């Protein structure tokens with residue numbers, strides 16, 4: 216249990232880092248302690264997955280768990296409860312709509328609230344939680360009687376897994392289902408009603424985060440863009456390339472260039488010194504994309520070039536302006552080689568590509584990712600995970616140059632075969648997609664010189680323009696994790712708050728151990 220009992224501000228750092236308070240109506244901080252100091256609230260939250268947020272007021276914050284199936288009075292049922300970040304006391308009466316695209320986007324109602332007491336009454340709740348068991352008496356409108364919270368699983372870099380259940384007492388009700396009691400105790404409304412008429416919708420007159428791209432904003436539909444010390448010719452700036460997801464506005468070429476300019480300093484370390492294959496979509500989603508592995512003759516002379524082994528001339532993005540040039544030429548997706556131009560036969564990463572089939576759910580992808588996480592932990596290897604921006608997850612293991620692509624591919628094949636054997640119902644080893652019966656493929660064949668994986672932070676050419684988003688290992692346990700929420704509109708704010716989560720793959724000093 217990692218929690219700052221007294222230093223309220225530091226206890227809320229994680230809560231604050233995950234949210235953009237110019238966009239969400241959730242409170243940033245604040246809220247005075249109650250007279251008793253022992254309030255509780257349960258919020259029914261329809262995020263990507265429905266869950267109930269169970270929060271106890273302890274030492275000036277709301278200590279919180281996400282309970283996917285909700286608390287119940289039925290003493291025969293134990294509910295999984297995932298410990299999540301502390302929330303400010305002012306969250307106690309939060310009811311409203313978190314905008315799509317924000318952390319935890321969805322509608323929230325105050326499903327139950329009241330006071331609680333530890334049992335025995337003189338117990339120190341913070342200490343009990345540290346020890347992994349808290350007995351508590353709830354006095355809410357729906358939840359009453361004695362409950363127990365028990366820590367079942369605590370592993371580094373993962374969310375703590377707890378169980379929440381009701382004791383056999385006078386308040387216990389067999390067969391009691393929280394979904395049969397859907398109304399807010401604050402407003403009497405259901406989630407559906409709050410969603411239809413949210414009282415607190417985000418309204419902000421503040422501008423977007425990040426540096427204003429004045430020079431780009433001053434250009435009409437085309438012109439010479441002064442950016443990063445170069446003059447880049449840009450065209451068709453107001454052309455719509457992709458429709459927005461949901462009610463989001465469409466994405467123009469100008470907005471894509473803005474994103475490229477904002478993210479360039481972050482993504483550049485993953486591109487520099489490597490040849491790049493651009494997946495070009497000059498007409499956005501209107502026409503199919505095509506690959507461009509070689510630079511056209513008309514490309515400006517200042518771009519870095521590399522004579523690749525296949526006889527062509529490849530682009531190397533070694534400065535931000537080169538990325539802008541690529542995007543202006545339709546290079547929506549950025550796929551860099553995994554070997555450096557100086558040693559093209561030596562891969563810099565072992566790549567684990569979790570490629571979902573038609574029947575693979577997001578939860579299945581997470582199961583596969585968590586199994587690989589466990590395997591890599593056991594092997595003592597540092598690695599990073601990222602969403603692909605579509606439905607998959609990739610894990611990159613940085614390695615010291617040495618083994619060949621064949622050797623690295625064989626290593627990943629062995630690892631993934633062992634992992635896949637744990638969940639044979641989720642995985643197919645068939646080569647052809649149609650032979651896989653909808654199951655996922657653990658695609659070790661990506662470890663080849665001529666294959667490239669999408670770079671971290673690269674946009675994807677889909678509605679809403681999602682992004683391949685680095686994630687923490689703990690986020691694999693987060694019921695809010697939704698790859699569709701990482702877009703060119705949300706990623707700059709996430710990087711500002713969380714930093715570059717992919718940074719550990721830049722070390723390149725690891726050896727792959729014997730399996």
Ligand code: MN
Nearest residue numbers: 260268281319
């Ligand atoms: Mn929640």
